[in-house]
Amino acid sequence: MASMLRRGGSAAALAAAVAIVLSGCIVLPPAIGPGPGPGGGSGPTTSPDGSGLLDFTPTGEDVDAALEPYYGQDVDWTLCDAGYTCGTIDAPMDWFAPEDGRSIEVSMIVRPADGEVWGSMLYNPGGPGGSGLEYVRDYAEYLLAPEVLEHYNLVGFDPRGVGQSTPITCYDDPAFLYDYLYEIPEGPAPEPLSDEDLQQQLDAGAEFADACLQFTGEALEFMGTEQAASDMDLIRALLGEERLQYLGVSYGTLLGATYADLFPQHVGRFVLDAAVAPDASDADGTIFQAGGFELALRNWMADCLSVGSCPFDAPDADAGMQQIGAFLDGLEAAPLPASDGRQLGSSSMFTAIAANLYSPSQWSTLRSVFADAIAGDPDSALAESDRYYGVNPDGTFADNSFEALIGVNCLDAPPVTDFEDVRANATRIQEVAPTLWEDFTGMSICASWPFEATREPHVITAPGAEPIVVIGGRNDPATPYEQSVSLADQLESGVLISVDAEGHSQYNLGNACVDEPVNAYFLTGAAPTDDLDC
Known part of the structure; x- marks a missing residue:
């Protein structure tokens, strides 16, 4: 099978998974005075047995009858990984038809606050396909400033389709995925962007998509971002939070914006770093x-x-x-x-x-x-x-991030399927990327996906939501700055922090112009009143 990552093949839509680069260079900002806890719920307490296990009291809010078993479930919290608290919850497989009774699992980990607990904050590192559970377990001290970790339990979760949650799986032999990514076909290749070339890509994509359906099963249809954002609201309620505090990076900004779209009344202190424009089409995202x-x-x-x-x-x-x-x-x-x-x-x-x-x-x-x-x-x-x-020395893969990347993206935006449109988009891409354009053109695997997209890209305004801070780096390669500007403009309560810097994501990397107002917002609830230029 031909590799889908080649010149003349699609790169961004197929395999340019967003990876968050962590930096050990942390600038500690001045101490910020404490503020009232933002959640408004009963929050967590320490287990009375002295084990350090956190015990959360759900909000107990009224929900539709079909959702009561989920919002009222008794989570089996356990101690794990250096005194952190872990738990797995059941969520509806389809939030938009929960009465059918099918469910999936969502796993999470909680790093306890270092001092007086004001509430819990959810974190997502991006992707789609990044494991929030692993990021919080391994890198919590790099994700938030110490004074924020002092007062928040930091919650990492694997969104549906990812890692320890109900996963998207596309093979039983890792050689299948390895060959898909790396194999160089023998013999002369067809003319790039010719009908023969695009049909070969379409056929290869269909083979991969069929494998994903075979090994994931019926859940594959319900792995989109609107479903995952609904899981976040269930997490919020089971953690005992009236409002959700959230830090999302890269794709995590689309997840957060989608949450604000669905549940504006439950938005707490939201920071979206390296934003994705929620109204961008599949083709627009590739061009970006x-x-x-x-x-x-x-x-x-x-x-x-x-x-x-x-x-x-x-x-x-x-x-x-x-x-x-x-x-x-x-x-x-x-x-x-x-x-x-x-x-x-x-x-x-x-x-x-x-x-x-x-x-x-x-x-x-x-x-x-x-x-x-x-x-x-x-x-x-x-x-x-x-x-x-994530290829291991023995040819296996460290995680399912690539499979999740594909499975989520293919449900989040309708793909381009017409060959002429693919070629027209290639011309647009060449204008903005004259060196790399061939690596971003071709037939998206999503054109062969067994399910139609369940989300239509659209403007998100989130009326009534609390302030949402959006951070954009002007030289961000993976989520270019224009997308952060777009998201902040769309949100009724959006505030933009523009950063004149290289790299993907900007918070907690030592730039006080960024870190101080973000930390102040997390700790006091006071968001910047105007856009900032750093």
Whole structure:
């Protein structure tokens, strides 16, 4: 089966999974005076047996009869992972027809507040496919400022389809997924964007989609963002919170905005970092990302040419970008053999490039990867691609993030299915990404998905919601700045923090202009009254 990540294939829609880069460089802001707890509910208490197990009293609110078993369920909270509290809840498989009685599981972990507890805050790291449970378990101290962790229990959850929740599964043999991502087809390839090329992509996508349905089952139809946002409201009620406090990054901003759309009356202190525009179509999202990664790569090239270890010899960034394009074209024509017998084609090289554009802290790694590959050694590029997809040394996968990425995205926006429209979009992409455009064009796997999209991209205003702080980095590669501007403008209570910086996500990375107002909002409920420019 042909790899779907190749020049002439679709990249952003198929496999450019959003990864959040964590930084250990934390600037501690000035102490902020305590404010009243924001949740309004009974909140958690410590188990009377002294074990440290948190015990949550649900809100007990009135809901429709079909939802009463879910909102009234007795969660089996247990101690796990260094004194954290873990639990798994049942949620309706279909929130929009809960009376059928089918259910799925959603798993979560709670890091207890370090001091006086004001409430609980939900966290999502992005994706779709990122495990909030793992992020909170492993990186809680990097996600929020210490003074915020002092007063909030931090709750990480795996959205439906992800990780320890009811997962999207697309294989029984990991070689199936590995070949889908990496296999380079033998023989001459059809002309890019020709009917033959697009039909091959459509057929390959259908094979993958059929496997997802086979191994996931009926739940595959109900893995979209509106369903996951409804799970968040159930989590809120079972944690005993009248309002939901939330930090979402990247795709987590779409999840948060969707929650605000469905439950504006339950929005508490919301911060959405590196936003996705909720009204962007499948094609618009691809164009946004293509332009974002092109800009990030150009900025990387300018930096590379300013240091002594740049593997490119070019008079300026424009010439350097042309050299990158020529190098990728060369890999498409003649993949490089690696020491383990694999081959580095243009698709895997693109993945290695994209994986190291999420933060300037990764730029030196990308210089080394390019230097090795240009010298004929592709091992480091393949290692970076493996890291991005979570490929273990034995060929298995660390998680199901790629499967969840596809399964959620395909339900969140109708795909482009007409060949002529695909080619027209390729022309638009070439205008914003003249170097990388071929890696973002082609037939989306979602065109072969067994279920139609259950969400139509639309403007979200969330009337009546509490202030929602949106953060956008001007040089964000994965969720370009224009999307943050759009979301903040759409939300009736939206406030935008614009950050003149590289990288994907901006909160808690040491920029006091960002961190201080966000922390103040979490701790006092006082959001910025005007947009901020950092």
